[in-house]
Amino acid sequence: MSAPAPQPVPRPDSISLDSASLGPTLSGSNRGxxxxxxxxxxxxxxxxxxxxPLLFSGCGLGLPKKSQYIKVGLLxxxxxxxxxxxxxxxxxxxxxxxxxxxxxxxxxxxxEPVAPDTRSRSEDxxxxxxxxxxxxxQVPVVFGGYSAASRRAMLPLFEDQSRLLVxxxxxxxxxxxxxxxxxxxxxxxxxxPALDWLLGSQGGNPSRLVFLGSDGLYSRTTHxxxxxxxxxxxxxxxxxxxxxxxxxxxxxxxxxxxxxxxQTAVLSTLAGNSNGEFYQQLRERGLNRSGGPTVLGLRxxxxxxxxxPPDAIRGQLAGxxxxxxxATPDNQRFVSRFKQxxxxxxxxxxxxxxxxxxxxxxxxxxxxxxxxxxDAVRQALRDVSFAGxxxxxxxxxATQHTTKTFHLGRAGGDRQFxxxxxxxxxxPPDVFPQFAFPGWKCDLTAGGVTRGEPVDLNVPxxxxxxxxxxxxxxxxxxxxxx
Amino acid sequence: MFYWVYDLPTxxxxxxxxxxxxxxxWVGVIFVRPFLRLFVRSTPGLNDVVGxxxxxxxxFYGLLLGLIAVTAYQNSxxxxxxxxxxxxxxxxxxxxxxxxxxxxxQNLRWLLRDYTRHTIRYAWPxxxxxxxxxxxxxRVAAFEEALHRFEPQTPGQQVLHAESLRxxxxxxxxxxxxxxxxxxxxxxxxxxxxAIGAFINLAMVWLFDMRFTAHLFLGGLLAAYLGAMIFLIxxxxxxxxxxxxxxxxxxxxxxxxxxxx
Numbered sequence: 199m200s201a202p203a204p205q206p207v208p209r210p211d212s213i214s215l216d217s218a219s220l221g222p223t224l225s226g227s228n229r230g231x232x233x234x235x236x237x238x239x240x241x242x243x244x245x246x247x248x249x250x251p252l253l254f255s256g257c258g259l260g261l262p263k264k265s266q267y268i269k270v271g272l273l274x275x276x277x278x279x280x281x282x283x284x285x286x287x288x289x290x291x292x293x294x295x296x297x298x299x300x301x302x303x304x305x306x307x308x309x310e311p312v313a314p315d316t317r318s319r320s321e322d323x324x325x326x327x328x329x330x331x332x333x334x335x336q337v338p339v340v341f342g343g344y345s346a347a348s349r350r351a352m353l354p355l356f357e358d359q360s361r362l363l364v365x366x367x368x369x370x371x372x373x374x375x376x377x378x379x380x381x382x383x384x385x386x387x388x389x390x391p392a393l394d395w396l397l398g399s400q401g402g403n404p405s406r407l408v409f410l411g412s413d414g415l416y417s418r419t420t421h422x423x424x425x426x427x428x429x430x431x432x433x434x435x436x437x438x439x440x441x442x443x444x445x446x447x448x449x450x451x452x453x454x455x456x457x458x459x460x461q462t463a464v465l466s467t468l469a470g471n472s473n474g475e476f477y478q479q480l481r482e483r484g485l486n487r488s489g490g491p492t493v494l495g496l497r498x499x500x501x502x503x504x505x506x507p508p509d510a511i512r513g514q515l516a517g518x519x520x521x522x523x524x525a526t527p528d529n530q531r532f533v534s535r536f537k538q539x540x541x542x543x544x545x546x547x548x549x550x551x552x553x554x555x556x557x558x559x560x561x562x563x564x565x566x567x568x569x570x571x572x573d574a575v576r577q578a579l580r581d582v583s584f585a586g587x588x589x590x591x592x593x594x595x596a597t598q599h600t601t602k603t604f605h606l607g608r609a610g611g612d613r614q615f616x617x618x619x620x621x622x623x624x625x626p627p628d629v630f631p632q633f634a635f636p637g638w639k640c641d642l643t644a645g646g647v648t649r650g651e652p653v654d655l656n657v658p659x660x661x662x663x664x665x666x667x668x669x670x671x672x673x674x675x676x677x678x679x680x
Numbered sequence: 681m682f683y684w685v686y687d688l689p690t691x692x693x694x695x696x697x698x699x700x701x702x703x704x705x706w707v708g709v710i711f712v713r714p715f716l717r718l719f720v721r722s723t724p725g726l727n728d729v730v731g732x733x734x735x736x737x738x739x740f741y742g743l744l745l746g747l748i749a750v751t752a753y754q755n756s757x758x759x760x761x762x763x764x765x766x767x768x769x770x771x772x773x774x775x776x777x778x779x780x781x782x783x784x785x786q787n788l789r790w791l792l793r794d795y796t797r798h799t800i801r802y803a804w805p806x807x808x809x810x811x812x813x814x815x816x817x818x819r820v821a822a823f824e825e826a827l828h829r830f831e832p833q834t835p836g837q838q839v840l841h842a843e844s845l846r847x848x849x850x851x852x853x854x855x856x857x858x859x860x861x862x863x864x865x866x867x868x869x870x871x872x873x874x875a876i877g878a879f880i881n882l883a884m885v886w887l888f889d890m891r892f893t894a895h896l897f898l899g900g901l902l903a904a905y906l907g908a909m910i911f912l913i914x915x916x917x918x919x920x921x922x923x924x925x926x927x928x929x930x931x932x933x934x935x936x937x938x939x940x941x
Contacts, residue, residue, distance in 0.1 A: 277822050539939075541938065541939045
């Protein structure tokens with residue numbers, strides 16, 4: 199309702215508030231002979247008009263708007279065997295969100311992170327917490343997951359709700375969805391270059407290769423790809439072990455590693471606390487000394503080293519697409535700011551760099567799209583790039599993975615890795631390496647995933663089995679994928 | 681219901697309360713005076729009668745307001761003490777776990793630092809909005825998990841570990857009290873009585889028979905002060921809400937020490 203137009207009031211030369219001038223009006227005895235100057239009603243009206251801005255400006259400025267915050271989900275295990283590794287990702291994501299908020303937020307609103315704990319329970323708690331974030335908190339995006347199992351368990355919810363899941367950790371490939379952005383290295387960007395290096399002159403071309411991984415989808419798929427890759431080079435693994443996440447008898451592993459140890463290389467995809475246990479066991483058996491096996495960890499970052507005595511890890515190798523020791527100005531600034539914010543002894547790692555950069559990349563896409571919905575953000579992601587600590591970040595629209603540069607590091611006594619080898623350039627993502635997944639292709643801009651021959655991932659060293667009973671087929675295509 | 685006032689800057693909150701009371705009083709004067717004129721104008725001794733009753737009423741109402749103000753202040757002071765004790769226990773725990781063998785010491789200290797940072801950056805803004813923060817509990821659980829993972833190997837470590845556990849329990853107790861204080865405040869029924877009392881107070885002043893300007897001015901002063909009193913109580917109530925609230929200073933100074941070591 200619009201206010202009535204103010205009537206022009208003849209402005210008196212002066213308003214006297216003495217009792218003589220106000221007397222007749224206040225007494226109320228002679229309403230009929232009001233003077234032409236301000237009467238009581240006008241006076242009150244003016245006073246009210248004068249006070250109104252004070253009152254209502256207060257309300258307008260101070261009242262919280264319903265849409266003051268954009269809630270964003272950060273879904274990681276903060277306790278349990280994976281808590282140590284995943285809480286570092288949470289910190290990197292928080293760091294990026296704080297930077298965005300410090301610049302004024304996104305779309306004129308501040309970002310409010312919601313970070314529940316999934317307690318290292320990939321199968322049940324990840325989807326449960328994700329559902330709460332999507333349904334109750336109505337987050338447009340979740341940065342989360344660490345294990346392949348957690349990603350697989352959550353993804354159908356995101357497809358159902360048309361939201362975006364941004365997965366910062368390494369991926370085994372063999373999956374793609376319009377609702378999924380993967381920022382971690384694929385096997386062709388990490389495992390295969392690591393194998394190339396090991397089998398080359400620099401790696402000593404060991405005669406025995408032992409595969410060691412945490413029992414889960416990532417390790418089994420990665421092992422499948424590595425086995426197929428080795429077959430193309432007429433090589434194979436001498437032994438393989440899949441270790442449960444909590445508690446194991448390391449004796450068989452150590453026995454296998456100790457055999458011809460000088461000629462043995464261990465390719466490890468152990469995750470979380472298992473890394474610490476394994477390196478401790480190696481030290482206790484005296485296998486970490488010169489003449490011992492070469493151990494190349496693929497899920498071993500600076501943050502995993504914090505529970506390890508330096509002498510247990512010194513000299514061991516790790517393959518990654520980022521190390522804290524990367525000598526670029528962007529990285530040095532990032533590390534310095536992170537330490538300033540979280541503490542002098544905090545470290546940054548491959549997955550943390552990925553988590554940090556993905557948050558910024560998503561924010562750039564949202565800013566470009568001017569919206570939070572999935573389609574707009576996916577479209578905008580094709581056109582944005584982010585200069586991350588480890589290099590430029592850009593999403594490949596066909597796979598929604600990223601191009602990465604491989605680095606090989608050797609652990610020093612300072613719990614840092616010295617980079618001893620890097621790939622010639624950035625390696626594009628290959629979600630379905632053809633030697634491991636014949637016929638499988640992925641192009642999310644044109645039809646999604648094209649199915650090929652069924653592949654059995656449960657039998658290590660398998661050959662493509664077109665109609666093997668009980669074959670585990672790769673990732674179920676998303677609703678839009680064919 | 682009126683929690684939105686805590687989102688206003690203090691001066692706006694104070695001004696809004698005071699002006700609202702004055703306006704209520706003025707509106708009352710304007711609407712009540714005609715009726716008063718009809719029924720009781722020129723009743724001899726009216727002002728004396730109203731004055732006596734108002735005096736009696738003000739004694740009871742003043743006592744109520746005074747007691748509530750004291751309660752609100754004590755509540756705020758107790759909560760502030762709880763916050764300080766929690767920060768002190770955290771500091772002591774940080775020192776204790778520093779004596780553990782590496783890498784446990786560093787890991788435990790990282791986790792405590794993480795908790796402190798989270799409390800300052802995320803828990804406090806939520807508390808200011810009247811929301812009990814829950815994610816700090818996750819950090820506490822992570823620390824507890826790491827603390828229980830440590831197995832003392834020497835008598836010295838056993839003593840240190842026992843002391844750390846004792847301090848951890850102490851810290852937990854204060855943390856729990858802080859979280860409970862987030863939603864603490866003067867009960868709604870008490871605010872209802874305060875509001876009724878304020879209204880009766882103003883209504884009695886409406887009954888005075890005097891010149892209009894004097895009525896507006898003198899009663900307006902009373903209404904303004906009444907508004908200011910109620911603003912003071914409201915500002916001190918809900919110790920974590922609004923600008924007049926307990927700051928995370930104790931945690932901030934601790935965190936500054938933690939990151940600068």
